[in-house]
Amino acid sequence: MSTGQGQKEPESNRVRVDIYGQDYALKGQASVEYLRRVARLVDEQMKEIGEQNPRLDYSRIAVLAAVNIADRYLRLCDEYEDLLRSLERESESRIREES
Amino acid sequence: MSTGQGQKEPESNRVRVDIYGQDYALKGQASVEYLRRVARLVDEQMKEIGEQNPRLDYSRIAVLAAVNIADRYLRLCDEYEDLLRSLERESESRIREES
Numbered sequence: 001m002s003t004g005q006g007q008k009e010p011e012s013n014r015v016r017v018d019i020y021g022q023d024y025a026l027k028g029q030a031s032v033e034y035l036r037r038v039a040r041l042v043d044e045q046m047k048e049i050g051e052q053n054p055r056l057d058y059s060r061i062a063v064l065a066a067v068n069i070a071d072r073y074l075r076l077c078d079e080y081e082d083l084l085r086s087l088e089r090e091s092e093s094r095i096r097e098e099s
Numbered sequence: 100m101s102t103g104q105g106q107k108e109p110e111s112n113r114v115r116v117d118i119y120g121q122d123y124a125l126k127g128q129a130s131v132e133y134l135r136r137v138a139r140l141v142d143e144q145m146k147e148i149g150e151q152n153p154r155l156d157y158s159r160i161a162v163l164a165a166v167n168i169a170d171r172y173l174r175l176c177d178e179y180e181d182l183l184r185s186l187e188r189e190s191e192s193r194i195r196e197e198s
Contacts, residue, residue: 019162019166020162022158022159022162024159024162024163024166026166028170034173037173038166038169038170038173039166041169041172041173042162042165042166042169045165045169046162046165057158058158059121059156059157059158059161060121060123062158062161062162062164062165063118063119063121063123063141063145063161063164064123065161065162065165066141066144066145066161066164066165066168067118067123067125067137067138067141069165069168069169069172070137070140070141070144070168071127071129071137072172073140073168073171073172073175074133074136074137074140076172076175076176076179077175079179080175080178080179080182083179083182087186
């Protein structure tokens with residue numbers, strides 16, 4: 001997924017989206033529907049932060065939205081790795097049982 | 100994790116971080132180390148976008164960083180769900196084999 005100039009990989013889909021009142025052009029190999037889903041997540045997160053902190057300016061709301069989404073991403077990364085590790089252990093113990 | 104005023108849950112850790120040259124106060128029940136890790140991901144993403152698009156202003160860089168992190172998050176969500184679904188199918192087929 002790319003957000004402006006400078007990408008190298010071939011990208012086919014483009015979509016204009018509104019994120020918290022500003023216009024952005026997103027492009028990527030993913031479907032237009034997926035690109036809109038990504039934009040919607042950022043927009044919703046910014047709205048939530050903006051409502052909780054009405055005096056924050058646009059750029060701080062955007063950074064804090066990025067922080068919250070990064071938090072969700074890193075938690076899921078950790079959870080995913082834990083699951084893979086436990087599957088590995090389970091598969092090792094099954095191999096030992098069978099041998 | 101919280102990013103300012105208005106949170107309800109008990110939160111113990113606070114840390115001041117620099118994200119792309121601006122100061123932010125993050126707080127959360129997670130460790131200070133984890134809070135810094137979250138901030139670092141946003142900072143790195145903003146630096147990458149800022150380098151690729153030197154004429155973009157701070158707030159657009161922040162939104163596009165949020166978009167890129169949201170993209171990574173949603174891809175991982177889909178991957179995680181696919182894995183859970185395939186584990187479920189595997190476990191069902193094992194139950195059928197054993198019965």
